[in-house]
Amino acid sequence: MKKKIILAAIALVAVAGGVAGLSAFEAHVINVTAKIENALRVPTEPIDFGTVFPQEELDRTFDVALSQSFLDENRVDDVEYAIRQKPKCGVTTDNGQTLVGPTGTGHVSLDSEDQVVIDCGPAPRDLTTGETWDVLPLLCPYLSKHEITEDGSETNNDSDVPAFHEPWTFSNHQVVWTEALGRLSKLAGDTLDTWNLDLKVPCFGGNCAQDWEAFVTGINASATPAQYVQPIAEEHKVFGCDLWIEVNGVSVAVPCVPGDFTVVSDTTNTVEGNGNAVAVSSPHPSWTASIPGATWIWSEDPVSTENNQTETFVKQFNVSGTSVSAASLMIATDNTYSVEVNGSAVCSSADENNFQLGTQDVCPVTNLVAGANTLEITVNNIGVGSSANPAGLLYKLSYTTACGTLGCAEKADAMLVLDRSGSVGDNLTDLKNAAHAFVTALSPATDGAHLGQVSFSSSATLDVHLTADGSVVDTAIDALVSAGFTNLEDALLQATAEFANPGDGHDRADADSADFIVLITDGAPTASNGPDTHEQDAINAANAADAAGITIYVVGVGTDTSTADFLENSIATSPAHYFDAADFDDLQAILESLTTCNGD
Numbered sequence: 299m300k301k302k303i304i305l306a307a308i309a310l311v312a313v314a315g316g317v318a319g320l321s322a323f324e325a326h327v328i329n330v331t332a333k334i335e336n337a338l339r340v341p342t343e344p345i346d347f348g349t350v351f352p353q354e355e356l357d358r359t360f361d362v363a364l365s366q367s368f369l370d371e372n373r374v375d376d377v378e379y380a381i382r383q384k385p386k387c388g389v390t391t392d393n394g395q396t397l398v399g400p401t402g403t404g405h406v407s408l409d410s411e412d413q414v415v416i417d418c419g420p421a422p423r424d425l426t427t428g429e430t431w432d433v434l435p436l437l438c439p440y441l442s443k444h445e446i447t448e449d450g451s452e453t454n455n456d457s458d459v460p461a462f463h464e465p466w467t468f469s470n471h472q473v474v475w476t477e478a479l480g481r482l483s484k485l486a487g488d489t490l491d492t493w494n495l496d497l498k499v500p501c502f503g504g505n506c507a508q509d510w511e512a513f514v515t516g517i518n519a520s521a522t523p524a525q526y527v528q529p530i531a532e533e534h535k536v537f538g539c540d541l542w543i544e545v546n547g548v549s550v551a552v553p554c555v556p557g558d559f560t561v562v563s564d565t566t567n568t569v570e571g572n573g574n575a576v577a578v579s580s581p582h583p584s585w586t587a588s589i590p591g592a593t594w595i596w597s598e599d600p601v602s603t604e605n606n607q608t609e610t611f612v613k614q615f616n617v618s619g620t621s622v623s624a625a626s627l628m629i630a631t632d633n634t635y636s637v638e639v640n641g642s643a644v645c646s647s648a649d650e651n652n653f654q655l656g657t658q659d660v661c662p663v664t665n666l667v668a669g670a671n672t673l674e675i676t677v678n679n680i681g682v683g684s685s686a687n688p689a690g691l692l693y694k695l696s697y698t699t700a701c702g703t704l705g706c707a708e709k710a711d712a713m714l715v716l717d718r719s720g721s722v723g724d725n726l727t728d729l730k731n732a733a734h735a736f737v738t739a740l741s742p743a744t745d746g747a748h749l750g751q752v753s754f755s756s757s758a759t760l761d762v763h764l765t766a767d768g769s770v771v772d773t774a775i776d777a778l779v780s781a782g783f784t785n786l787e788d789a790l791l792q793a794t795a796e797f798a799n800p801g802d803g804h805d806r807a808d809a810d811s812a813d814f815i816v817l818i819t820d821g822a823p824t825a826s827n828g829p830d831t832h833e834q835d836a837i838n839a840a841n842a843a844d845a846a847g848i849t850i851y852v853v854g855v856g857t858d859t860s861t862a863d864f865l866e867n868s869i870a871t872s873p874a875h876y877f878d879a880a881d882f883d884d885l886q887a888i889l890e891s892l893t894t895c896n897g898d
Contacts, residue, residue, distance in 0.1 A: 335367035337377045338482075340543050345495065352501035353513055359446070362543055363490040364482050375484050376549040380477040381493070383438035383465040386538030387418035391428050394435070394535040399423065403540045404433045406466055406473055414468075434538035438465040439526060441539060442496040442517070443478040450487030456480045461498035462514050462521035465539075479546075495541075503530035549878055561615050561673065561695040562592040569597040570610040570674075575691075582688040587630030587658040594690040601689045605681040611691055613673045616872070617699060622666040625697035630658035631677045632690045638674040639665050641845050650680055653690070665847045666697055667871060709811045710747045711764050712740065713793040714771065717819040717855075719755040719784040725856075726780045729818065733775045736816070742768040748806065750796055751775070754789035755782030756825050764796060764804045783825035786869070787832070790815070790839035790850075797848055813848045817869070820854075822861045833864065840869045853877045 345358050368374060385406065389399025400423065404416040421431035445456035457479040467474045480491050498517055501510055506527055514523040567575040575595040585594065597609045627637060627644065632653045636646035645661035652659065679689035716733060718726070742749045743766055750764040751774045761774040793815045801807035826835035843850055852870040854862050857878065866876035 336365050337368045337374075337545055337548055338379060338543065339363045339365045347497055350497065350499045352499050352505070353507060353510070354497070354499040356497045356499070358495045358497075359492055360495065361490055361492050362480060362482070364484065369484065369489065374548055376547075377482045377545060378547045379480045379482075379543055379545050380475070381443055381459075381480065382475045382477045382542045382544060383441065384540045384542055385416045385436055385438070386434045386540045387416075387432065388434050388536070388538060389421070389423075389425065389429055389431050390434070390536060391430070394430070394432075397434075397536045397538075398429065399431075401434075401538065403542075408468055408471055412468075412471075435528070435532045435535050436465070436539065437497075437537035438539040439463055440498050440500055442494075442498065444494045444496065445478075445480060445491050446494045447490065447492040448488075449481075449491075450483065450489075455483070455488065456491060460518040461496060462518040462523075462526050500526050500528045502528045502533045505530075558696065558698050559617070560591060560697075561613055562589075563595045563611070563691055563693045564593045565595065566613070567595060568612045570612060572597050572609070575611055578688075578690050581690065582632070582653075585630070585632065585653045585688075585690065585692075586655045587653050587692055588655055589628050589630065589658070589692050589694045592628075592692050592694045594692050596689050596691065601679070601687055603681070604687050607679040607681070607689060608676065609679075609689075610674055610676045615671055615673070617666055617671055617697065622697050622699055625663035625666050625695065627661040627663055627693060627695045628658065629661065629675070629691075629693040630654075631675075631692070632688055633680045634678045635691070636676045637661060638676075639663055640667065640672055640847070642847075653692075658692075663695065663697070667844060667847060667849060670844070670872075709745070709806065710740075710814055711750075711797065711805055711811050712747060712814040712816055713750045713752055713764070713796055715758075715789050715793050715815055715817040716751065716753045716775070716778065717755075717784060717789075717817075717821075718753045718778045718780050718782075719821070719824075720781050721784065721820055722780045725820070726778060729855075730775050730778060733818070734772055737768045737771050737775070740768070742766050742771070748811075750793075750804070752789055752792045752796075753778055754785055754792070755780075757782075757785055758788040758792040760792050760796065764806075784819065784821055784823050785825040785827070785832075786817075786819065786823040786836040787826040787839045789817070790836065790843055790869075791827075793817075794839070794843045794846060794848060797846060813846075815843060815848055815850045816853070817850060818853045818855060819865070820856050822857075822864055833868070837868045844871060849875065851875045851877070 340362055341360055345360065347356055347358065350356060362379065364377060368377070385404035386401055387404045388397050388401040390396060391398050402418060402422060404418050407415050407417065409415045416433045418431060418433055425431060440461050442461040443459045445458070449455050459476060459478045463476050465476050467476070482488055482491060501507065511523040514521050514526060563575070565575055565577055569575050575597065576599045578594040578596055579599050581594045595611070601607070629635065629637065630653050633650040634648050635652065637644040642665050644663055645659065647659060649657065651657050673695060675691060675693065677689070677691050679687065681687060714733060714736065716729065722729060737749060740747050740749055746766070748764045748766055749768065749771050751762040751771050752758055753761050762771050765771065797805045797813045799805065805813065823832040823836045826832040828835060830838065840850060850869060850871045852865045852875065854865045854876065857865065862878050866873050870876040
């Protein structure tokens with residue numbers, strides 16, 4: 299009672315392309331090229347178990363690794379993939395006992411009567427007498443898949459599939475694969491997975507040993523042994539299965555671009571309640587102020603009123619990078635002005651003459667944040683009883699961004715905000731371990747970083763005020779218990795409140811003590827304080843923190859695409875402040891990376 303086993307591994311391949319466009323009489327050719335590489339390096343050599351016997355257990359291994367091109371590309375970090383099993387077709391003779399020709403993968407579907415159909419497609423070549431092109435008896439249910447290598451700084455980031463399983467099922471006429479999931483991470487030093495493919499050989503008909511049922515259930519307790527007994531008619535035949543390694547997702551690192559940037563007065567500024575600003579076509583001869591790159595603007599051109607006229611000019615802009623190291627505003631106006639950045643007053647002048655070179659001002663700006671910012675300049679044009687009364691605004695906001703992280707702000711005040719909702723469940727230990735690692739890496743000290751903690755489920759609690767004593771935070775981390783819903787709004791409000799009164803003994807008033815929130819959550823909000831939806835309430839709380847000059851880092855753990863998008867674009871200060879972890883095992887590496895300056 300022997301049978302022959304052949305297994306082929308198939309890796310999906312990429313293609314390259316070019317585009318050219320032509321039109322009659324005139325040609326404009328845009329040369330578009332792209333070098334397309336695979337993210338994974340997968341062996342495609344067949345795995346042949348040879349001749350095997352019932353209830354044997356045989357092991358083979360294969361590697362799935364990040365390709366060299368993926369390792370060399372700084373834009374990308376993680377790859378998530380699935381190992382699926384699909385039926386194998388082949389050209390055989392001797393009633394399926396000899397494999398003589400090409401093989402291929404069968405397509406699985408349901409017919410009109412909900413019966414499973416495996417379509418091998420047309421034969422790959424002309425068949426000779428005695429040859430058959432058909433699906434081979436299915437080996438897939440008897441193959442276990444276990445990843446057996448270390449996963450860098452992560453643990454257990456791959457899922458297993460035991461032998462004696464159904465390789466696929468159907469739901470709403472759609473195939474649902476029983477798949478092993480893998481993950482590779484450059485950040486965690488996990489660049490290669492070695493998978494053990496363990497064949498548990500079935501028995502035939504009434505020729506099974508007495509311990510067959512114990513053999514099956516000892517490997518897969520949920521399996522029904524009778525389902526995995528092969529009919530006598532399949533004895534001696536070649537069995538087959540195709541493994542498909544399919545990439546599910548690639549994480550793209552958002553680059554931080556440091557440098558010098560400007561925001562100037564021009565027609566992209568809006569006038570509160572009056573549309574876009576317009577350029578002043580004939581600046582008054584007395585306007586000798588000089589701000590290169592900026593344009594004199596007002597709400598209309600020419601000015602139509604001789605009375606006092608007040609206009610507020612608004613410019614919204616995004617700051618790339620993770621922090622602003624320096625910023626200043628050069629400004630000239632006819633006549634008086636006041637300036638707000640992100641809702642806070644920056645500077646003002648009641649002098650009627652701010653429009654000459656010797657009277658234009660320079661204001662220091664200290665509250666720009668990474669991500670969205672709003673500049674508001676209110677100008678009052680003082681009436682002089684003349685219909686030719688001029689009015690105008692000229693400014694340039696200059697700022698320098700850096701790509702530092704929490705560790706670069708040596709005296710950072712940081713609130714660690716930890717999700718302890720019921721969905722965290724069995725992963726709470728991993729969260730605690732990662733949070734402890736963050737405390738160690740940040741190294742709170744009297745003259746260094748200070749750290750506090752808020753934890754949340756259906757509501758949030760302030761567990762530890764900002765402190766230089768890391769052991770107090772460690773104790774609070776150990777005390778966490780998982781239960782309840784996810785009230786993200788309350789968590790952000792509690793953390794923001796800790797920064798509300800600089801110099802109160804908790805949040806330092808020093809100019810070099812930047813304020814941060816480091817939020818770790820596994821899902822979108824399922825509770826809030828109201829009055830809006832849970833998500834909108836959380837967004838409002840995040841916006842309030844941003845307006846207070848607090849930078850919000852978010853680590854999304856085990857999130858789906860929509861939740862990750864919400865946390866990245868609506869809660870984190872900017873996309874550059876969002877980190878996506880496949881599961882809780884990634885937390886330690888990600889949190890430790892937040893405390894390291896670029897280039898250190």
